[in-house]
Amino acid sequence: MKRFAALYQELDRSTATLDKRAALVAYFRDAPPRDAVWALYLLAGGKVTSARRKIAAVGEMRAWAATASNTAPWLVDASYDQVGDLAETLALLIPDPAQTAPERGLADWIEEVLVPIANRDEAERRDVIVTAWLGLPFDERLVFNKLLTGALRVGVSQRMVQQALAEMSGVPIARIAQRMLGAWSPSPAFLRDLLSADELPGDRQQPYPFFLASPLEGEPDALGAIDDWLVEWKWDGIRAQLIRRHGEVALWSRGEERLDGRFPEVEAAAAALDVDCVLDGELLAWQDDTAAPMPFSALQTRIQRLKPGPKWLADAPVRMLAYDLLELNGADLRDLPQAERRRQLEALLRRHPDPRLRLSPLVTLADWDEARALRDESRERGVEGFMLKRRNAPYQSGRRRGDWWKWKIDPLTIDAVLLYAQSGHGRRSTLYTDYTFGLWQGDALVPIAKAYSGLDDKEILELDRWLRAHTRERFGPVRSVEPVQVFELGFEGVNLSKRHKSGVAVRFPRILRWRHDKPADQADQLDTLKALAR
Amino acid sequence: MRDLVQLRPEGLYCPAGRFYIDPWRPVDVAVLTHGHGDHARVGMGCYHTSAEGLPILQWRLGDQDYRVQGYGETFVLGDARVSLHPAGHVLGSAQVRIEADGQVWVVSGDYKRQPDPTCSPFEVVPCDTFITEATFGLPIYRWPSAADVARDIVQWRDHCAARGEAAILYCYALGKAQRVLAELKPVIDRPVFLHGAIAAGVDVYRRAGIGMADTRLVMEDGGKSAAAGTGFAGELILAPPSAAGSAWLRRFRKAQHGFASGWMRLRGNRRRRNMDRGFVVSDHADWPDLLRTIHETGARRVIATHGDTDALVRTLNEGGVAAETLATQYGEDD
Numbered sequence: 001m002k003r004f005a006a007l008y009q010e011l012d013r014s015t016a017t018l019d020k021r022a023a024l025v026a027y028f029r030d031a032p033p034r035d036a037v038w039a040l041y042l043l044a045g046g047k048v049t050s051a052r053r054k055i056a057a058v059g060e061m062r063a064w065a066a067t068a069s070n071t072a073p074w075l076v077d078a079s080y081d082q083v084g085d086l087a088e089t090l091a092l093l094i095p096d097p098a099q100t101a102p103e104r105g106l107a108d109w110i111e112e113v114l115v116p117i118a119n120r121d122e123a124e125r126r127d128v129i130v131t132a133w134l135g136l137p138f139d140e141r142l143v144f145n146k147l148l149t150g151a152l153r154v155g156v157s158q159r160m161v162q163q164a165l166a167e168m169s170g171v172p173i174a175r176i177a178q179r180m181l182g183a184w185s186p187s188p189a190f191l192r193d194l195l196s197a198d199e200l201p202g203d204r205q206q207p208y209p210f211f212l213a214s215p216l217e218g219e220p221d222a223l224g225a226i227d228d229w230l231v232e233w234k235w236d237g238i239r240a241q242l243i244r245r246h247g248e249v250a251l252w253s254r255g256e257e258r259l260d261g262r263f264p265e266v267e268a269a270a271a272a273l274d275v276d277c278v279l280d281g282e283l284l285a286w287q288d289d290t291a292a293p294m295p296f297s298a299l300q301t302r303i304q305r306l307k308p309g310p311k312w313l314a315d316a317p318v319r320m321l322a323y324d325l326l327e328l329n330g331a332d333l334r335d336l337p338q339a340e341r342r343r344q345l346e347a348l349l350r351r352h353p354d355p356r357l358r359l360s361p362l363v364t365l366a367d368w369d370e371a372r373a374l375r376d377e378s379r380e381r382g383v384e385g386f387m388l389k390r391r392n393a394p395y396q397s398g399r400r401r402g403d404w405w406k407w408k409i410d411p412l413t414i415d416a417v418l419l420y421a422q423s424g425h426g427r428r429s430t431l432y433t434d435y436t437f438g439l440w441q442g443d444a445l446v447p448i449a450k451a452y453s454g455l456d457d458k459e460i461l462e463l464d465r466w467l468r469a470h471t472r473e474r475f476g477p478v479r480s481v482e483p484v485q486v487f488e489l490g491f492e493g494v495n496l497s498k499r500h501k502s503g504v505a506v507r508f509p510r511i512l513r514w515r516h517d518k519p520a521d522q523a524d525q526l527d528t529l530k531a532l533a534r
Numbered sequence: 535m536r537d538l539v540q541l542r543p544e545g546l547y548c549p550a551g552r553f554y555i556d557p558w559r560p561v562d563v564a565v566l567t568h569g570h571g572d573h574a575r576v577g578m579g580c581y582h583t584s585a586e587g588l589p590i591l592q593w594r595l596g597d598q599d600y601r602v603q604g605y606g607e608t609f610v611l612g613d614a615r616v617s618l619h620p621a622g623h624v625l626g627s628a629q630v631r632i633e634a635d636g637q638v639w640v641v642s643g644d645y646k647r648q649p650d651p652t653c654s655p656f657e658v659v660p661c662d663t664f665i666t667e668a669t670f671g672l673p674i675y676r677w678p679s680a681a682d683v684a685r686d687i688v689q690w691r692d693h694c695a696a697r698g699e700a701a702i703l704y705c706y707a708l709g710k711a712q713r714v715l716a717e718l719k720p721v722i723d724r725p726v727f728l729h730g731a732i733a734a735g736v737d738v739y740r741r742a743g744i745g746m747a748d749t750r751l752v753m754e755d756g757g758k759s760a761a762a763g764t765g766f767a768g769e770l771i772l773a774p775p776s777a778a779g780s781a782w783l784r785r786f787r788k789a790q791h792g793f794a795s796g797w798m799r800l801r802g803n804r805r806r807r808n809m810d811r812g813f814v815v816s817d818h819a820d821w822p823d824l825l826r827t828i829h830e831t832g833a834r835r836v837i838a839t840h841g842d843t844d845a846l847v848r849t850l851n852e853g854g855v856a857a858e859t860l861a862t863q864y865g866e867d868d
Contacts, residue, residue, distance in 0.1 A: 012801065013810060071673050072852070078845050079674045083800055092674035092799070430802045 003031055004039055004106040005139040008146070011154045020156060024164035033188040034107035040194075041186035043154075043161050048110055048147045053118040056129055056148045058086060060122065065090040068130045081477045084423050084430060087145030094133045094141055101135025110147065159398050169195040174397050177209040182258065207241040207252040208278065208326050208334065209397035213387060213404035220368050220388060220407060228391055230338060231363045231371065232323055233383040234406055236296050236493070237284035238303065242320060242357075244270045244277055245330075259283075261307055266320045269357035276329050277348065280395075281322035281360060288317065288355065292382035296507070297495040321360035322349065323387075326395060334395035338403075341395065378409045384492065385409045411490035411508075412532055415515055415523045417445055418485040421467050422478045424452070431464045432479065435511070437489060439502070439526040445483055446526050448502045449491070454511030463514070486515040486523050494533040502526060504533050538614070538632050538639040539665060539837075541860050546641065546665070546839075550634035551614030553582075555641050558863045563611065565618075567643025568627035569594050569708060572865040582609070584618045586654065586742070587626020590708065593738050605654065621645035622656035623817050624709030625739060631659050640831065641665040644864075646816065647823040648677055651716040652709075652744050656827070664833035669818040669866050670796055671842035677796065677820045683813050684717035687770070690792060690811055695768030700786040704775045704809075705794040706867060707731045709817050711772050712739040714794055715746035717815075725750045727766060729773035729782070757785065778807070796820070796868045816868050828855065840864040 010023040024043075028036050042048075049055045056064075062080075066073045071093055083089040104113070113132065117125045129148070136144055146152050159173075162180065166173040171194075179194050193200055216223075223229065239254035249270045251259040260267070263283060270279075285298040298316040305312055325345035326334055333341050342362075349359050363386070365371045371386065378385050385408035393403035416437035424433035434452050438445035455463065463485070471479045490512045497505035506529070540547050545557030553563040560577035567573055569590035574581075580599040583591055588602055603609055605628070608617045613635075618628035623644040630641040640661040647656050687703065694701040705711045711732045718726065725748040728736060733751055740746065752762070752771060761769055765787030777783065778791065796816025797803045804812035819827060824846060828836055836857040838846050843859045850857035 015808070015810075069673070072849070075673060075845055075849065079672050082672055082842070083674060084802055088801060089674060092676075430800065430806060 001106055001109055001136070001140045001143065002103055003027065004035065005143045007039065008143045008152070008154060009139055011156055015155075017160065021160055021164050021167070024156070024161060025168050028164060028168050032105060032107070033191050035105045037186045037188055037191040038106050038110055040161065040165075040191065041184075042147070042152055043156055044158055044180065045151070046186065047150045048114055049118075049150060053115070055114050055118050056125060058149060060126070061086070061090060061129070061145070061148060064126050064130055065093050065133070068133060069093040069095060081423065082430070084477075087149045088142055090133075090145050091138055091141040096137060097135050100137055101132075109144070114147065165195065169197075171195055171197055174209065177397055178206050181206050181209065182252070207243060207250075208280075208395075210239065210241070210254050210280070211396045211404060212399040213406040214399060214401045216388065216405040216407040220371065220405075223388065223405070226365055226367055226371065230342060230389045230391055231365055232360050232387045232389070233363065233378075233381065234385045234387045234408060235282040235284055235293070235321060235360070236382065236384050237282040237293065237299060237321075240281065240283050240320065241326070242266065242270050242279040242281065242322070244273055244275075246276065247271070259303070262303060262305060263318045263320075264308070265313060265318060265356045269320070269354045272354065273348075273352055275348065276327075277325060278327035279320070279322040279345070279357075280324035280326055281320045283318055283320055285316040286319050292380075295382070295495055296493070297497075297505075317356075319356045319358060321358055323360040324395060336394070337392040338389050338395075339391040375407070375409060408492075411492055411512075412494065413488055413490050413512060414439065414529055415486050415518060416448065416489050417483045417520045417523045418467075418481060418487060419445060419447055419483060420478055420480050421463075431460055432467055433460055433464075435487075437487060437509075438483070439524050439529060440521075441526040446502045448500075448504065448526065448529060449489060449506050449509035451487075451489060451509045451511050455514065459514060483520050486518040486520055488512040488515055494529060496530075496533045502529075504530055535635060535637060538634055538637055538663070539641060541862070546860070546862065548611075548614055548632055548634075551611035551616060551632065553611050553614075553616075554578075555630055556643065556864070565611075565616065565630050566591065566628075567621065567630060567641070568624055570624070570644070570865075570867070572863070572867075573643065582611075582616075582618075584620075584626045584628045587628065589738050589742060590624075590626050590735075593734065594708070605657075619657045619659050620654035622647060622650055622653060625653045625712070625742060625744065627653060629657070629659060631661065637662045639663045639665065640833075642667055642827075644669070644818055645827070646819050647827060648680060648816075650680070650713055650817070651719075652712050652739060652746075658827070658830045660832050662833060663835040663837065664828060664831045665837045665839060665860070666824065666828060666846075667818065667840055667864070668824060668838040668843045668846045669841035669868060670816065670820055671824060671838070671844075671846040673821045673845075675796060675799055675816075675820045676822060677816055678814055680713070680717045680815050681721075683794075683815050684714070684721050687714070687718065687792070687794075687813055688722050690790070691768070691770040694790050698767045698788055700766040700769055700771055700789040701792065702771045702773055702777075702783070702786065702789050703792045703794055703813070704773055704778055705732075707774045708735045710794055710815070710868070711774075712736060712744065712746060713817065714772065714815065715749065716744060718747040719745055722747050722770075724748075724769070727752045727761065727769050727771040729771070729777055731774045731776075732772050752785070818868055825849070841866055 007027045011020050014020050062076050066076045080089045117128050162173050162176045165176050184190050241252045243250040249267045253259050285294040302316050325341050375385055388405040388407055390403040416439055418435055419438045420436035421432040422434040436447050436450050438447045467481045470482045473480045489509050491506040491509040493507040495505050544554055544559040544561050546555040553565055554561045555565050556567055556573040557564050562579035564578035565582040576595050580601055582601045582603055585602050585604055603618050605618055605620055608615050615633040617631045621627040621629045621643050632639045638661040640659050644667050645656050691701040705714055728749050728751055790810040792811035793809045794813045794815045798812025799814050836850055836855055837860050839860050839862045847857040847859055
């Protein structure tokens with residue numbers, strides 16, 4: 001655990017990417033494979049605990065720590081409000097050991113101590129956890145608690161971990177990324193295969209890492225002639241890879257989850273092809289014979305259904321709009337230019353016309369001015385704007401700037417009143433940075449959205465000071481404040497919703513600016529927002 | 535029985551002695567606990583201070599009507615018998631003991647119980663009512679030994695040296711900087727470089743005979759010293775927090791930034807200040823020492839003045855000690 005705790009501390013301290021990567025390389029190089037693969041699993045967002053493997057619930061940990069440190073439970077809560085990170089709070093409260101317990105590696109801790117007590121009686125789990133706490137120095141207690149509370153949150157991206165592994169092993173990062181997709185178990189065998197220089201049988205059953213577009217800030221004219229670009233609509237659906245290899249079909253979401261069974265109509269369309277291929281595209285709920293897709297909320301209800309029955313299939317039929325061809329008959333096409341992959345994709349789908357598997361059409365435009373004019377129709381068409389893809393670019397992995405841009409329409413905006421504030425997490429844990437906003441309905445303010453981002457550090461500090469001085473009530477970490485401050489919020493869309501008190505659900509709300517100039521009574525009405533809902 | 539100390543717009547007031555303690559508005563008679571800016575301000579008719587604290591006040595407030603009192607020596611103000619006792623916070627810091635109307639009250643000012651080579655150690659003064667600070671009034675605040683932290687600082691400097699970087703350590707110019715230098719003295723092998731604002735306080739402490747690590751000025755030789763020529767690579771530099779992010783930093787080609795404060799106990803505070811390192815060294819009592827001190831004074835009534843008073847007050851009340859809060863204007867810097 002010492003080594004892993006030291007790695008955690010180095011990653012937590014450093015803000016420089018190069019330093020973090022160097023720390024990762026050194027760790028993966030020196031740590032025993034059993035420990036290294038668990039570290040990889042945790043850094044990639046994997047968890048030791050789960051719904052089926054209950055080791056220590058958050059409430060239990062608070063109670064156990066209160067007893068073990070002789071601290072009143074309310075004082076544990078007050079401490080947590082100040083720290084903002086439960087693992088850190090409890091590590092700070094537990095006393096330092098008079099004598100450190102013998103060193104145990106990360107894998108031993110997990111496999112020999114934590115996993116065996118999963119789902120046991122509370123008393124048994126408590127004894128093991130408290131004994132562990134009382135034998136570990138602070139840095140290791142902190143990391144130990146992070147294993148139990150779930151998330152490391154140490155500012156390391158998946159890509160950075162993969163870069164470190166690639167640097168250490170010489171295996172190309174694209175292959176490492178591909179091998180890490182989907183679910184895997186943290187065994188030394190997995191790590192050995194992950195870093196194997198040879199092609200492995202399993203390599204052919206994985207999706208490719210998705211190439212992600214960057215938001216286009218400013219005007220597209222800076223991108224050069226429009227002739228260098230393929231322009232498509234930007235769909236508001238679920239990004240997915242449809243894989244057909246040796247006649248077997250798999251569907252993967254961008255979130256690296258397998259969607260098999262959820263969209264049988266799309267899988268059937270892939271099964272009907274006569275070639276193997278990997279398609280990249282967008283899943284959309286779309287009624288036949290209509291010009292625009294159904295709102296995103298229709299798709300959202302579909303994705304919940306593991307095996308949708310005939311009614312679901314009829315009420316919200318799903319189709320895939322394909323826009324890229326990554327593999328054809330076993331050949332990796334990702335290094336071909338965008339336009340060439342597109343040409344082969346068009347040829348493939350032309351041979352297999354199927355309403356459930358269609359081409360995402362190209363938009364033909366003379367110049368950027370025409371593009372700007374057409375983009376203004378996005379909302380009526382049920383799309384979010386344009387995708388711009390450089391004709392001669394290969395299919396890359398992750399969010400690489402330069403060749404794929406999303407040129408989205410300006411967000412919808414509304415002026416809302418700040419109602420509640422809650423302290424943030426991580427870097428912002430000592431500040432109130434999570435805000436809830438409301439709109440007027442008669443003379444009451446109804447909460448409509450939470451937003452976390454959009455203010456700069458100076459504004460966050462100013463607002464933090466203001467709301468501490470203008471708090472009405474406190475409920476644990478949440479404060480209600482005087483309804484005075486008005487903010488312009490931007491969001492991507494509004495759907496009617498029965499689950500929300502306000503009757504509407506906004507998509508991707510964020511703060512655009514602080515309206516110091518606007519009194520609260522001039523903020524918008526809830527009805528104004530409802531009128532925008534689809 | 536009336537309260538010996540009351541809150542007035544000018545500050546904490548003792549009606550029996552007709553004097554104020556650390557007032558924030560001009561008054562005739564002030565008794566000061568120590569020289570930090572939120573406790574010692576200009577504009578008072580006269581200042582009662584500990585003898586150890588006099589040079590600090592002369593540095594911070596200039597020429598004033600000072601009435602110097604030795605620790606433990608009783609002086610009379612109005613109907614009150616008053617004495618100053620070491621608080622262990624910074625050089626010259628004092629608790630104020632007030633005896634009148636058959637009661638004894640003690641105003642702690644800022645204090646700590648950890649050993650500190652730069653000032654007299656805190657003295658437990660038995661009293662009926664104890665007015666305590668509560669800057670770090672939560673059980674998450676427990677201090678490591680300052681000697682260990684000093685070794686960590688040297689290790690950090692060496693780590694920076696291996697990377698060709700300067701190690702810039704921010705700390706408050708009065709008290710914290712000198713304490714860090716005193717703790718470094720036995721464990722450091724090279725001089726420490728000082729920002730001008732820190733050097734002034736170090737001179738005051740040296741004249742008072744406090745032993746500290748060797749120091750040089752960053753601006754030595756008009757800023758053209760050998761160390762300056764290499765951008766101070768591998769050197770430890772002490773600077774006030776206000777220097778962070780300022781143009782003054784341009785002379786350091788590559789640098790890491792650290793902060794020495796009790797607030798660095800929380801990772802969130804370190805990250806919020808964008809520091810590479812946080813060193814937990816505080817001139818205030820941590821949670822166990824707040825509780826221990828209150829217990830040792832034997833006070834049956836406790837008044838918390840500044841900091842995180844809510845948790846301390848509730849804890850004391852639940853433990854059978856009558857506790858309340860007074861809203862003063864003292865800060866929470868450390």
